[in-house]
Amino acid sequence: MFKKAVAALLIATAMPLAAQQPAPGAAAAPASVPATAPRLIVAISVDQFSADLFSEYRPYYSGGLKRLTHEGAVFPRGYQSHAATETCPGHSTILTGGRPSRTGIIANSWFDLSTPRADKAIYCAEDESVPGSSSGTYAASPVHLKVPTLGGRMKIANPATRVVSVAGKDRAAIMMGGPTADQVWWLGGPQGYVSYKGVATPPLVAKVNAAMAQRLAQANPGFALPAQCVAKDFAVQAGDKRVGTGRFARAAGDYKAFRISPEQDAMTLAFAAAAIESMALGKQAQTDIISIGLSATDYIGHSYGTEGTESCIQVDRLDRELGAFFDRLDQDGIDYVVVLTADHGGHDLPERHRLNAMPMESRVDMALTPKALSNAVAQKAGLPGRQVIWADGPAGDLYFDKGLTAAERARVEAATLTLLRAHPQVEVVFTKAQIAATPSPSGPPESWSLIQEARASFDAERSGDLLLLLKPRVMSIPEQATMGSVATHGSPWDTDRRVPILFWRKGMRPFEQPLGVETVDIMPSLAALIGLPVAKSDIDGRCLDLIAGDGDSCAGQ
Structure with a gap:
């Protein structure tokens, strides 16, 4: 059975497009959400799958995404509502119901200047107490996640519940699976999938x-290039990188090219299908849950941008692989519910935007990079040669060095605010005190102010002394002769905040709700379907009624 599940998905990836048939999905008669609890929850996060990307290719879906959009509950205007739109914070919201201010996962990494280790950066999914761990070579762990996941709550209610998490990235698998998951696996390199639990690799x-x-x-x-991608087939130069025309050709054994391609997602879905089948998830009396983190869209967005042939092919392949995956679950007769969303959105590279009617697009000034900013502030504050600011990029949290005296710190803060507020690419700089004094936001996420978004990402122990937010249409990767990533995310603007949220279960009546909702609404909505009570004081989200028309799937919450 395992070989059949893997082969079904890997063959779909290997076949040329012209030889494939779309995965149509089972026809669904209009009905309400079934009254009985599903036996399996399938929670899928497509890394960097922005609402813009979802909508752009919506007319072309023929596989799994078509099933979700035509037969499910569609919230095209979902929000990762916080300001720090990065992978780890985003994944921490999906199955906890909590914003980063509650989960404690404020960024992919933050600084702890009181730690005795030389590396002051703390990776979101590491246990820095393990000897030798660093933000680059770390002991993976969920220790920094402050709240339980849905799977954790399910296990408390019924210890028989099986909780499995599979992803392309460790932080995706860990933040969605949580500390009490039975199995947590991610792609660890050419050797395949690895786990933080330290157990022997099972068969x-x-x-x-x-x-x-x-x-x-x-x-x-x-x-092959799908028809909808042909118009995008032109080269764009960014530093030394030429992108926009790729097809994901790969030499044998090239792991990096495998990872930054649709092949990675196909393998992750094959793993998930095999886990469901071999563990008989959804085949027992209780409800089980599997979370699946599909990381290729993010790697491709960073490496090539979001508007070239590379991203276009990726979305097409994702649609087809999801279709094969859902068809496999249907063949096994599992009563399952799906939610699909993203950890954040993304923004295309400025060079292509400038070719496509956006001449104002720019890259961030090198003067705002951490080393340059620290040097300029130190000089202005009368502390030349000292590192006075710690940060991991030209936007986000800034930390003042702990070795500064009170008088020196005051001069450094004043100098930093003066320099940043005068810079033409800076939208705003908030102090820690300003953010802390702001009430936790409520109401439609599309109407929040920047400081409310910042408050949703704020943790008093982990956040910086200042928060720097760049203006819209400023890419936070500076222009360099040698480029690594050409595009990124992480801003407080809607390109990075908006993500699709899609629910599907066989037999439900489909509907679309275009108004804004949050990813923190996902957990209580799923909990309601399985009759699991969640105290409103424990979460930031609200239950979304998935019954079109009369009836309310949230009635028991």
């Missing part, structure tokens, strides 16, 4: 890794 994972090694050993000639 299932050994087989998955062997299947991946076999796939990796084969070259990929690339994917």
Whole structure:
């Protein structure tokens, strides 16, 4: 059975587009959400799948995304409502019902200047108390997540519940699975999927890794260009990188190219299908849950941008692979509910935007990068040669060095605010005190102010002394002769905040709600479907009624 599940998905990836048939999905008669609890929750996060990207290709969906959009509850204007629109914070909201201010996951990494280790940066999914751990070479752990996930709550209510999390990235798997998950796996490198739990690799994972090694050993000639991608097939130069025309051709054994391609998501879905099948998830009396983090869209967005052939092919492949995955679950006769969303959105590279009617698009000034800013502030504050500011990029949290005296710190803060507030690319700088004094936001997320977004990302122990937010249409990657990533996310603007939120269950009556909702609404909405009470004081989200027309799926909450 395992081999059939893996083969079904890997064959779909390997076949040329012209030879494939769309995965249509089961026809659904108009009805309300079934009254009985589903036996399996499938929570999918597509990393960097912005609401813009979802909407752009919506007319072309023929597989799994078509099923979700045509037969499910569609919230095209979902929000990762906080300001720090990064991978770890976003994933922490999806199955906890809490914003980063509650989950404690304020960024992919933050600084703890009181730690004795030389590396002051703390990675969101590391346990820095483990000897030798650093933000780059770390002991992976969910220790920083302050609240339980849905799976954790389910296990408290019924210890028989199985909780599994599979992803392309450790932070996605860990933040969605939580500390009490039975199995948490992510793509750890050419060797395949690994876990933070330190257990011996079970036969299932050994087989998955062997299947991946076999796939990796084969070259990929690339994917055919779908018709909807043809207009995007032109090259764009960003520093030394030329992007926009790729097909994901890969030499045998090239793991980096495998990871930054649709092949990675196909392998993750194959793993998820095999886990469901081999563990008989959804086949027992209780409800089980599997979370799936699909990371390729994010890697591709960073490496090539969001508007070239690369991203267009990726969305097409994602749609098809999801269709194959859902068809496999249907064949197994599982009563399952799906939610699909994203951890954040994304913004295309400025060079292509400038070619496409947006001449004002720019890259951030090198003067705002941490080293340059710290040097300029130190000089202005009369502390030349000292590192006075710690940060991991030209936007986000800034931390003042702990070795400063009170008088020196005051001069450094004043100098920093003066420099930043005069810079033409800076939208606003908030002090820690300003953010802390702001009430937690409520109401429609599309109408929040910047300081309300900042408050949703704020943790008194982990957040910086200042928060720097760049103006819209300023890419926070500076222009360099040698480019690594060409595009990114992390801003407080809607390109990065808006994500789709899609629910599907066989037999439900489909509907679309275009008004803004939050990803923190997902957990209580799923909890209501399985009759799991969640105290409103424990979360930031609200239950979304998934019954179109009369009736209310949230009635028991």
